[in-house]
Ligand SMILES: *[C@@H]1O[C@H](CO)[C@@H](O)[C@H](O)[C@H]1NC(C)=O
């Protein structure tokens with residue numbers, strides 16, 4: 001315990017003065033232990049400063065920097081990553097396909113996320129403008145829930161078309177699953193068996209990982 005504390009103190013001081021040589025480690029094992037503590041302190045310090053910079057940069061319109069990142073080909077919005085797939089599948093298969101890549105169907109909880117994914121849909125400009133998002137009311141008609149079981153609080157239904165309208169043109173079971181329409185920039189309810197491309201989502205990872 002006492003040994004650990006002095007290692008931490010020594011590492012802490014080492015952050016301030018790089019050439020400090022308090023209790024110079026004797027064996028490689030001790031040195032590795034010492035450097036590990038010091039590295040972790042620096043990582044924590046980096047994260048703190050990165051978050052501080054990011055929030056301050058917004059206020060003085062300095063160029064933004066990111067403290068988290070998404071895999072190549074994914075769109076980053078806030079601390080979340082989104083991926084638009086061209087494959088047209090039904091709702092449940094689409095949900096499974098997102099899980100296969102460590103993600104889930106998109107849960108769009110902010111206007112910024114909603115606007116960013118529909119803009120990306122327009123940019124990609126595939127023939128299809130509807131994309132599955134992780135929203136359905138198949139458990140309880142009219143009770144719209146996200147795939148993580150959370151309640152729908154902020155919605156972007158197409159109000160001109162009185163969506164969700166539970167239309168039965170697509171089949172007697174009505175419309176229990178939701179899509180974002182990148183053309184009208186709003187949501188529609190559609191039959192869960194229809195085939196559409198999808199939007200998967202997963203959290204962005206910190207640039208500096210904990211060891
Ligand atoms: C940025 O500006 C907002 C609004 O003026 C203020 O509430 C917030 O505290 C500021 N953030 C920082 C980090 O200064």
Ligand SMILES: *[C@@H]1O[C@H](CO)[C@@H](O)[C@H](O)[C@H]1NC(C)=O
Pocket residue numbers: 141142166168172173174175
């Ligand atoms: C939706 O349509 C289905 C099938 O016609 C019906 O069973 C269900 O009650 C409808 N729900 C609402 C809220 O109208």
Ligand SMILES: *[C@@H]1O[C@H](CO)[C@@H](O)[C@H](O)[C@H]1NC(C)=O
Pocket residue numbers: 090091092093192193194
């Ligand atoms: C979705 O597609 C899968 C695979 O083709 C199929 O097994 C499943 O029954 C379909 N579900 C619906 C609701 O259409």
